[in-house]
Amino acid sequence: MMKPKILISKCIEHCQCRYDGTMIKSDFVQMLKPFVEFITVCPEVEMGLSIPRQSLRLIYHEGNIQLIESIDGQDHTEKMNAFIRDFPLEQLNIHGSILKNRSPSCGISSVKTYSSHGKVPALAFKSVGMFARALQNHYEDLPIEDEGRLSNYVIRDHFLTSIFTLARFNPLNHHELVEFHSQNKYLLMAYHQKNQKIMGRIVANHENLSFEAVKKTYYIYLKGVFLEPVHPGKNENVILHMFGYFSQQLSIEERNFYLEQIKLYRQHKLPFPALMAMMYSWIIRFDVEYLKQQTIFEPYPKEILNLRDSGKERI
């Protein structure tokens, strides 16, 4: 499997480059290391600041956001803008990004914003870090998360599913594109049934477009599939579709038991992977080859599946 390319804030498990010379520990990032290709960036150090240094903050001044030193108020806005201008965003070819939360440079949301330097209370609204905003603007259709939000199981599962599916997409010819679409059928259906149907028509290529043109259009829709997290109701729809493959071969007790489990899932009393594991045992028993190949059963390596949920962050 091709490894997803992920741009990551360098201070997360890669370097002691925070303003106070520390590094952020992250079990999740440690676990990901063998499975993804990390590209690191520390905008503050790479634009010329030292380690350690004074902490920075965002201030709102006459309708603009500026990046200044928290105590002395020295303005680094232009330096950061120049760094962003020179940063090779175009050439990164990433599948997603993990940034440090709440940082005035890297935070993707909830960054405290002030009226000035010094001892003043934070303003009522929060902002986005300067580098994070540039990244979000450039890669508006890619998954960009912060390490805080990724402690939430639903957000993490969505992020991992997105980056590994995007990384898997590398068809070399029309046959491989058809295969990709077929193996991802239920995953795409769960996330975005409308796009899944459109993508089917793109693969059918009734207009006889070149393979490269078809591949490019397909990838745009693939990225669109993951813009929103999967809704439990859509998961249920997909489960019922797959259940139809062998429900007639099951006993009435088995059928009723499974329908009861689906109900529990709907009521948030059973996790989706438990429902899928039961389903997969029948796929093996009845040897349904088409379903065995479906990526929805393992959208990312099982070594990084972890149901732990901080419950802190919400989508």
Ligand code: SF4
């Ligand atoms: S949050 Fe971003 S700018 Fe700050 S230390 Fe980490 S990588 Fe560097």
